[in-house]
Every structure is written in structure tokens, then in C-alpha cells.
Amino acid sequence: MLYLVHMVVNIPASVPAEEAARIKAAEKAYSQQLQESGQWPHLWRVVGEYANYSVFDVASNDELHNTLSQLPLFPYMQITVTPLAKHPSSIR
Numbered sequence: 001m002l003y004l005v006h007m008v009v010n011i012p013a014s015v016p017a018e019e020a021a022r023i024k025a026a027e028k029a030y031s032q033q034l035q036e037s038g039q040w041p042h043l044w045r046v047v048g049e050y051a052n053y054s055v056f057d058v059a060s061n062d063e064l065h066n067t068l069s070q071l072p073l074f075p076y077m078q079i080t081v082t083p084l085a086k087h088p089s090s091i092r
């Protein structure tokens, strides 16, 4: 199943810079692991924002929730999920 996911990151100023850098490095490693496995086939930066639009390819709502909730930045993100279905006019 495909899901369009919008993530907006907001790390509070109260989080020390070294801790924020550690969380971002862990997030990068985890996201690249998911990209390599095919579960996170698209990751796009929103121009001018600390936000992204992503496409996840996972088996179920539960798998997506489990995957997203393990993101190191999860406590600092607003996440919006849109399930995608095949468009009847799509040639792919």
C-alpha cells in the first residue's frame, strides 16, 4: 500500500544542539535504511521549510504507524498521512 506522508519538523530550542545533531544523524541513518529496503521510495524536501513529502510503500496502516513512530525525530514532527489508491486514468 502506498501512503503520501507530510512531515513537518520542529525541534524546540530547549533541546541542546548536540542532542539535536545526534537525533538528526540517527534519523538520517534510519531513513536511509528504509529507503534501501524500498519502504520509503520517495523523500522530497519542501522548498524553504524544514519539512518533507514522502511516499511510503508498506503492507498496512499498522506497519506505517510502527515505522513512523520509530523515527528518531517522531517526537518533534507533525505528520499527516494520506493513503493512496490507483488513479483510473494512470498509465502506471
Ligand SMILES: O=C(O)C[C@H]1C=CC(=O)O1
Pocket (backbone or CB within 6 Å): 007, 009, 027, 028, 029, 031, 043, 050, 051, 052, 073
Ligand atoms: O529532514 C526531514 O525532513 C526529516 C527527516 C526525514 C528524513 C530525515 O533524514 O529527516
